[in-house]
Amino acid sequence: MKILILCTGNSCRSQMAHGWLQSFDPSLIVCSAGTQASGKLNEKAVAVMREAGIDISHHTSDPVEKYLNEEWDYVITVCGGANESCPAFFGKVKHRLHIGFDDPSHVVGSDDFIWSEFRRVRDEIKEGFYTFYVENIKGK
Structure with missing residues (x-):
């Protein structure tokens, strides 16, 4: 099973989703990419x-x-807010899904608040991708 997780910068949310999904099932082939990849x-x-x-x-x-x-079994976009546009993927894909999350890298405020937002989004990504995994992959 091949899964591509797609966002704009490929530095934060798609990377966390990639890590979670791979942790649920190491046999999955998981990659992540960005339409404007930051390179880091x-x-x-x-x-x-x-x-x-x-x-x-x-x-x-x-x-x-x-x-x-x-060729991909799933391409999943993870961009979130209305001011973000989700990238489109024009390759060979069996299933396209969107599981959107806020971008914690754009949060401003105190250090404690910024870290709490990263943790909140991390946990939401875990929950969203575990639900995806159970409903679409596990045991199939």
Whole structure:
């Protein structure tokens, strides 16, 4: 089963989703990409995933073009708010889904508030992708 998780910058939400999904089932082939890939991971995303016992520090922030010629069972977009536009994927895909989340990298405020938002989004991503996994993949 091949799953591509897609967002704009591929530095935060898609990386966390990638890490969670891979942790649910190591036999899955999971990749993540961005339409405007930043080329680096968000340090806070790496840190909050590490807190949850998942190391995503080895992930790479890749442009979506890297994956256009591959076939995918699922392509899942994770962009959230109304001011974000979800990227489209024009490759070969069996199922397209959207599971949207707020972008914690755009949060402003105190350090404590920013960290709490990263943790909140991390936990929401875990819940959303575990539901996806149970309903679409586990035992099938």
